Amino acid sequence: MLSKEIRRYFPILNQEINGHPLVYLDSGATSQKPVQVIEAIKKYYEFDNSNVHRGVHTLGNRATEGYEGAREKVRKFINAKSTKEIIFTRGTTTAINTVARSYGLANVKEGDEIVITHMEHHSNIIPWQQLAKETGATLKYIDLEQDGTLSLEKVRATITDKTKIVSIVYVSNVLGTMNQIKEITQIAHAHGAIMVVDGAQAAPHLKLDVQNLDCDFLAFSGHKMCGPTGIGVLYGKQALLEEMEPIEFGGEMIDFVGLYESTWKELPWKFEGGTPIIAGAIGLGAAIDFLEEIGLEEIEKHEHELAALAMDKMSSIEGLTIYGPKDPSKRAGIVTFNLDDVHPHDVATVLDMNGIAVRAGHHCAQPLMKWLQCNSTARASFYIYNTEEDIDQLVAGLRTAKEYFSDVF
Incomplete structure (x- = not known):
């Protein structure tokens, strides 16, 4: 995977959100900007x-x-x-x-x-x-x-x-x-x-x-x-x-x-x-x-590895559905998902309380939502500054959300 040194070029990542280090997993909506x-x-x-x-x-x-x-x-x-x-x-x-x-x-x-x-x-x-x-x-x-x-x-x-x-x-x-x-x-x-x-x-x-x-x-x-x-x-x-x-x-x-x-x-x-x-x-x-300077081939490889890792680790969470190709080689660094009986906005809110930024909603793709037979989903999208540790934080945050809403309901 790409060196973690790349993160040093992105000053916005050096902050805490709700008392936790920021894990930015919403690059599909907009990427962060390097100092250059x-x-x-x-x-x-x-x-x-x-x-x-x-x-x-x-x-x-x-x-x-x-x-x-x-x-x-x-x-x-x-x-x-x-x-x-x-x-x-x-x-x-x-x-x-x-x-x-x-x-x-x-x-x-x-x-x-x-x-x-x-x-x-x-x-x-x-x-x-x-x-x-x-x-x-x-x-x-x-x-x-x-x-x-x-x-x-x-x-x-x-x-x-x-x-x-x-x-x-x-x-x-x-x-x-x-x-x-x-x-x-x-x-x-x-x-x-x-x-x-x-x-x-x-x-x-x-x-x-x-x-x-x-x-x-x-x-x-x-x-x-x-x-x-x-x-x-x-x-x-x-x-x-x-x-x-x-x-x-x-x-x-x-x-x-x-x-x-x-x-x-x-x-x-x-x-x-x-x-x-x-x-x-x-x-x-x-x-x-x-x-x-980084190399687009290296970027693509990095994101394939992150997507494969995320799909593997997220698949262990009972009641979590991942949409799209199961073969990581057929997809980019995007993993869209839903937790059973939990609205994507609620999932995203719990993740945000743990410093993790993901997107939730219909993603400007309502016909696709209808095809998927759901109204909305949550989405984690990766980029050059994301790491294996970010995936671990996402999975831990999803387990926290699942436990929280299991207790509520």
Whole structure:
């Protein structure tokens, strides 16, 4: 597993919660930030704060270099061909909505199909629901296997020549399922459909290569990968982005403005209207530097080991149900669970009293909750700063919760 020395870069972990050392197991919602990211943002505001692209003064040039330098770091991070394919957004939600509103409205019509799965986050469901309503297209779902995985047979049975868009999460934020994106993309392309990938839970944990995956669009957020909140990325193949119209209009994204007609800047700036998220992009660039120094392969291995350990130890607790693939190699560092007869919010409250932070609720995945036949679950999600001792604390906290509610009831 990764060295515990990594924890020293995360000052927020050096505190007590309710008299106990903090055990942070909610990185699926947002990761903590290392000092390298905090300092990069601080440095920008202290020494380089200026708007980008417009000015010729020194601060403007430094800010522009930092902002566009971050774009190049993102390009290399996901192995895109060009920085023209990297659009900065507010996050995964904005990125997916951009594809739905720009590409979708221009290319989807009545009788066409949009294909997603039951394991999608709401941000990868609602934009397609709205697109289907506005265009008369049909929204179709690929059925899941009993263990919460996707079979390629069912993918092939669902995608047809009428399918125009396939949009699937790379890693489920509830089940931890790691989907076969490359193979699904090949199936989509064989039917003439484009492939959109929700990479929010993948980018922080896996080595991504969009050229190898051959996906048409990829969306992810900075705040789940040690970066700041409010910054995300939309990757799109250049040929597709060239054809698409922007969905936000104003400063920064224009080339020429007349009284009645205007023209847009070239890629990627035509999709970045207004003052961009400069500090956020610089912070994301610093986060990428940090993660690449550790190594994405090492991060993935570390999380697989933690997930396997957690599933093994948690399985010894009577009355505890773990959702998702039983094979740790098929899932990321996410373990979602329920204790019999105890509401997930109550479980999370008891854990919090012991300094352990987990997520409880429907995790913005209500259709998946319905498929699991429950209203909500508790979720522990791991990252580079988590240790075997964190797993032991979680298991001990769950036993405490079980005993407490057994006595109450």
